[in-house]
Amino acid sequence: MKNIDLSFATEQSHYKILIGEDLLKQEIFADILKSDTVFIVSNDTVAPFYLNTLKQALSGYKVHTYLLPDGEEFKTLDSWQMLLHQMISVRLRRNDTVIALGGGVIGDIAGFAAATLNRGMAIIQVPTTLLSQVDSSVGGKTAVNHPLGKNLIGAFHQPSLVVSDISTLSSLPKREYLCGISEIIKASIIADNSFFEWLGDHAQSILSLEQNVLAEMIERACRIKANIVALDAKEQGVRAWLNLGHTFGHAIETCAGYGELLHGEAVAIGMCLAAKFSHQQEHLSLSDKQRIVSLIQQFGLPTTIPGHLVATELANAMRLDKKNTSEMLTLVLPEKVGQVMIDRTVHIEEVEQFLIREMS
Numbered sequence: 341m342k343n344i345d346l347s348f349a350t351e352q353s354h355y356k357i358l359i360g361e362d363l364l365k366q367e368i369f370a371d372i373l374k375s376d377t378v379f380i381v382s383n384d385t386v387a388p389f390y391l392n393t394l395k396q397a398l399s400g401y402k403v404h405t406y407l408l409p410d411g412e413e414f415k416t417l418d419s420w421q422m423l424l425h426q427m428i429s430v431r432l433r434r435n436d437t438v439i440a441l442g443g444g445v446i447g448d449i450a451g452f453a454a455a456t457l458n459r460g461m462a463i464i465q466v467p468t469t470l471l472s473q474v475d476s477s478v479g480g481k482t483a484v485n486h487p488l489g490k491n492l493i494g495a496f497h498q499p500s501l502v503v504s505d506i507s508t509l510s511s512l513p514k515r516e517y518l519c520g521i522s523e524i525i526k527a528s529i530i531a532d533n534s535f536f537e538w539l540g541d542h543a544q545s546i547l548s549l550e551q552n553v554l555a556e557m558i559e560r561a562c563r564i565k566a567n568i569v570a571l572d573a574k575e576q577g578v579r580a581w582l583n584l585g586h587t588f589g590h591a592i593e594t595c596a597g598y599g600e601l602l603h604g605e606a607v608a609i610g611m612c613l614a615a616k617f618s619h620q621q622e623h624l625s626l627s628d629k630q631r632i633v634s635l636i637q638q639f640g641l642p643t644t645i646p647g648h649l650v651a652t653e654l655a656n657a658m659r660l661d662k663k664n665t666s667e668m669l670t671l672v673l674p675e676k677v678g679q680v681m682i683d684r685t686v687h688i689e690e691v692e693q694f695l696i697r698e699m700s
């Protein structure tokens with residue numbers, strides 16, 4: 341068994357990320373809980389797999405449980421309000437602890453409830469998707485969606501502990517697993533050429549869920565995210581690097597209609613487009629462009645825009661992206677594998693022409 345204890349510091353807090361096999365079967369909570377009461381938030385897909393194991397690890401504590409229906413569509417203010425109502429009904433006190441057991445949706449909504457109840461309570465994140473283990477559980481962003489946009493209502497609230505039990509990935513659907521891989525490839529392109537190489541060398545072991553390899557992969561990806569967040573906890577600067585592939589990706593998601601592509605799949609296509617556009621702008625070499633597209637392909641993730649989408653509509657969706665002002669786009673572009681730049685000088689027309697060529 342390989343347990344990694346990664347300490348993570350931001351301006352406001354310092355916490356551990358535990359990564360390993362069968363962590364939920366171990367007594368890992370005693371040091372961190374400040375009272376005899378915990379409140380577990382999960383959903384009706386994840387709970388049948390792991391709730392009992394988690395409860396056993398908490399024997400001796402008073403455990404309350406609240407299950408949300410599964411799905412991004414329930415990451416709403418209504419769900420948050422019902423969750424808070426339940427927490428208040430059982431008289432949760434400020435020194436009790438919330439535990440989020442699930443993917444990024446559960447982590448985000450439970451995190452926002454913990455951020456807001458009693459003006460802030462401790463939360464332990466127990467992420468059960470690969471994406472949440474390497475991305476959403478690290479960095480303290482919590483949120484719910486609003487009909488006018490995703491994650492518009494939220495707070496920065498760092499967890500007191502993250503427990504990434506890689507054994508939970510065995511029940512994760514393969515497409516969801518690959519979405520996590522997409523975010524991991526993104527992290528390597530942003531900051532670590534040797535990790536990028538390592539991912540290619542270990543693709544087979546990663547796809548067959550070899551536990552030791554997974555532990556190393558998750559640790560390295562978390563370190564990259566943790567380093568970026570530590571530099572910029574409140575997202576004023578370098579944290580924007582993490583948007584690599586997202587401006588193209590969001591446009592593809594919007595135009596394809598939510599549901600056709602998973603977010604990580606759209607980001608995979610978005611990263612390929614960012615690499616190709618960056619090469620066109622002479623920021624990125626031909627060989628690094630090809631390496632990026634090949635690695636994404638090697639994991640069976642999509643690399644091209646679905647044929648039924650329309651280039652001008654994609655460009656329009658990018659124009660409306662919340663990070664952009666006027667006719668100029670802000671794009672995160674790879675300069676080489678392991679380094680990105682933020683280009684605020686890209687004209688929407690240039691991107692539109694690029695997309696038209698790309699789709700012809």
Ligand SMILES: NC(=O)c1ccc[n+]([C@@H]2O[C@H](COP(=O)([O-])OP(=O)(O)OC[C@H]3O[C@@H](n4cnc5c(N)ncnc54)[C@H](O)[C@@H]3O)[C@@H](O)[C@H]2O)c1
Nearest residue numbers: 385410443444445446468469471472475476481508511512
């Ligand atoms: N806070 C952040 O910094 C941050 C970063 C990235 C994404 N997010 C948010 O994360 C969410 C996406 O997270 P996600 O990709 O984990 O999606 P998700 O939480 O919807 O999980 C994906 C699916 O897998 C199921 N699932 C989870 N764990 C499982 C397991 N071990 N076995 C079987 N099924 C399992 C879920 O029930 C769901 O159906 C989005 O809402 C996004 O906005 C937040």
